[in-house]
Amino acid sequence: MPQTGQQTDQQPNVLFIISHDFGPRIGCFGDTQAVTPNIDRLAQQNSLRFERHFAQWPLCGPSRANLWTGCRPPTTQRYDNTSFFPEFRARMGPDFATLPEHFRRHGYASAGIWHLLHGFERDDSSWDEPCWHPSLPTPEIPDFVPRNQLDHFYWWVSDEAFALVKERMGRWQAQGHPLNEPRRYRGPAVEAPDVPDNAYVEGQATEQAINWLNHYDGQKPFFLGVGYEIGHLPFCAPKKYWDLYNRDHLSIPGAADQPPGSPDWVRGDKEPAQYYWQHSYDKVWHPTFEQQKELLHGHYAAMSYWDAQIGRLIEALEQNGLRDNTVIVITTDHGFTDGQHGYVGKHNMWEDALHVPLLIHLPGYQPPQPATERLSEHVDLYPTLCELCGLPVPAFVEGSSLAPLFDDPQRPWKEAVFSWRRPMYHDLNKGYHQARGLRTERYRLTVYQNEPGDALHIELFDHQHDPLESVNLALDPAKADLVANLRAKLDAGWRAALPQKKL
Ligand SMILES: [Ca+2]
Numbered sequence: 001m002p003q004t005g006q007q008t009d010q011q012p013n014v015l016f017i018i019s020h021d022f023g024p025r026i027g028c029f030g031d032t033q034a035v036t037p038n039i040d041r042l043a044q045q046n047s048l049r050f051e052r053h054f055a056q057w058p059l060c061g062p063s064r065a066n067l068w069t070g071c072r073p074p075t076t077q078r079y080d081n082t083s084f085f086p087e088f089r090a091r092m093g094p095d096f097a098t099l100p101e102h103f104r105r106h107g108y109a110s111a112g113i114w115h116l117l118h119g120f121e122r123d124d125s126s127w128d129e130p131c132w133h134p135s136l137p138t139p140e141i142p143d144f145v146p147r148n149q150l151d152h153f154y155w156w157v158s159d160e161a162f163a164l165v166k167e168r169m170g171r172w173q174a175q176g177h178p179l180n181e182p183r184r185y186r187g188p189a190v191e192a193p194d195v196p197d198n199a200y201v202e203g204q205a206t207e208q209a210i211n212w213l214n215h216y217d218g219q220k221p222f223f224l225g226v227g228y229e230i231g232h233l234p235f236c237a238p239k240k241y242w243d244l245y246n247r248d249h250l251s252i253p254g255a256a257d258q259p260p261g262s263p264d265w266v267r268g269d270k271e272p273a274q275y276y277w278q279h280s281y282d283k284v285w286h287p288t289f290e291q292q293k294e295l296l297h298g299h300y301a302a303m304s305y306w307d308a309q310i311g312r313l314i315e316a317l318e319q320n321g322l323r324d325n326t327v328i329v330i331t332t333d334h335g336f337t338d339g340q341h342g343y344v345g346k347h348n349m350w351e352d353a354l355h356v357p358l359l360i361h362l363p364g365y366q367p368p369q370p371a372t373e374r375l376s377e378h379v380d381l382y383p384t385l386c387e388l389c390g391l392p393v394p395a396f397v398e399g400s401s402l403a404p405l406f407d408d409p410q411r412p413w414k415e416a417v418f419s420w421r422r423p424m425y426h427d428l429n430k431g432y433h434q435a436r437g438l439r440t441e442r443y444r445l446t447v448y449q450n451e452p453g454d455a456l457h458i459e460l461f462d463h464q465h466d467p468l469e470s471v472n473l474a475l476d477p478a479k480a481d482l483v484a485n486l487r488a489k490l491d492a493g494w495r496a497a498l499p500q501k502k503l
Contacts, residue, residue: 011389012363013326014103015313016225018067018116019306020060020232021346023335024051024357025299026307028370033251035244035304038311039330042361047328048406049371050358054417054439055334055378058346058353059424060232061118063333063378068098068117068126070382070397072494073420080424085123096396099382100126103223106391111212114205116227120151131225132208134201152182155229155236157199161187168278181280189275189291190298191236197308199238202230206309210316221325221389226313230306231332234275235298237305244304247297254340254352255470262472263457265431266448268347269424281426292339299338327388328361329381340468347424349435349446350469351461354419362388365406372409375441376402377417400499412500416440416489432456438490444469445486458483 026036028043029051043049056066057073061081069076069088078084089096097105104110104126112131117123124130134154145153145165156162168185177184197203209226216222230237258267272295273285287295310330317323337343337352346353358376379399386393387401404411419437423430432448439445442464448457460474460483473479489497 011221013221014223016329019228021336022231022332036307038307046365047361050376053358053376054354058334067378072398079422098126109220109222112225114227115229116225149182156187158193183274183280192239192242194239213316230302235302237301241301241304252339255468257342259472261475265429268427271345330359332356372405374413375417415497
């Protein structure tokens with residue numbers, strides 16, 4: 001275990017902060033456009049940044065299943081956002097526990113606030129009290145939204161947004177349709193009202209977490225999970241966070257189109273379409289350059305809004321005298337493609353959909369260097385937090401504790417991390433059954449395969465020379481040996497790529 005420098009008899013608390021759909025668009029992760037002072041400050045204080053941290057699946061529900069169970073997709077078998085935890089518990093038996101539940105079983109107080117497992121998903125065994133969810137409708141939601149669809153409309157707070165909802169809803173009804181497809185009459189893709197943080201559910205979640213910390217009695221160490229929806233479309237944030245950026249000066253990162261030679265189906269659905277136009281996922285839609293810029297601006301505004309919430313949580317730790325004995329984890333469920341490859345969304349297997357930030361703050365920790373470039377992945381968080389807090393790691397966990405990297409961020413580590421994807425029900429063009437991917441420190445290999453397992457298409461990118469993934473080396477016959485070597489690693493799987501023993 002890393003030396004925290006402030007060992008006490010009490011096990012450390014854990015503040016686990018997660019949001020949606022953000023890659024590492026954060027200053028301390030090297031993003032020169034981002035305004036993220038609170039995360040950047042924490043990164044300079046007893047923290048280690050994981051610069052090559054990846055999700056197992058570029059979608060909310062499956063990725064969160066990996067994170068909270070420590071199990072990989074072939075084990076969780078969660079491929080979409082439908083119900084998961086009751087079925088998984090029944091399959092795994094009584095020894096299974098989610099990460100917060102495992103802490104509960106080992107003497108921790110466990111509390112969950114807002115968007116942790118997925119959306120309004122409940123898993124009451126994980127927490128001492130049921131996870132806090134906002135009560136709907138919020139006062140800002142007008143009464144014309146159908147009651148059974150409120151969870152599609154709480155994102156917006158402005159009159160303008162609800163006027164658009166009403167207009168779209170009226171048009172949909174006038175065409176003879178029943179009001180049973182909320183994706184057809186959603187509000188705008190972005191919103192920038194001049195309101196305080198707590199006008200949104202996200203700020204209210206922060207307030208709830210602060211209240212919890214203010215009333216914490218200190219009898220047990222705690223595991224407090226605070227999950228935000230910030231980062232997920234639509235990009236709604238108070239105006240002051242939009243004003244931190246000049247849209248004209250923002251540059252869209254990455255290659256402008258999909259890799260030459262790849263079929264169109266390597267891109268999944270067009271996620272923002274349902275907010276820009278009154279069709280759902282059933283027509284081809286490509287963002288214009290102006291829409292890409294608007295969405296990128298919105299995503300940065302959302303990131304700064306999230307950063308401000310993190311600042312409020314850290315301040316509450318300090319005011320309650322908890323800062324010196326609390327491990328703080330900051331991460332997201334998966335990444336997002338913000339215009340790279342001419343695509344906006346997460347439904348693909350490219351680097352930006354899978355690359356996520358991970359920052360771990362350990363009280364008193366003196367990092368040999370501020371960041372590690374070694375590979376890590378979401379299933380590693382479960383065993384990492386167990387080791388950092390002195391808990392045993394359950395046998396079902398399929399990740400590796402990252403604790404040794406705190407002592408030596410450059411030590412030999414995993415050869416590869418792994419990811420998967422299956423097309424969503426709303427992908428217009430379902431060209432494959434499953435994609436399996438592998439990322440080494442240098443390469444990303446993805447094999448798109450049919451149901452029997454035959455390869456339909458392969459992508460290979462060399463991140464040392466092509467970080468934008470603009471040239472698919474798998475199409476180059478001269479790279480056949482390299483492709484074969486990496487496919488063999490992919491087929492050998494994660495057990496063959498575990499961290500090397502230190503010499
Ligand atoms: Ca998500």
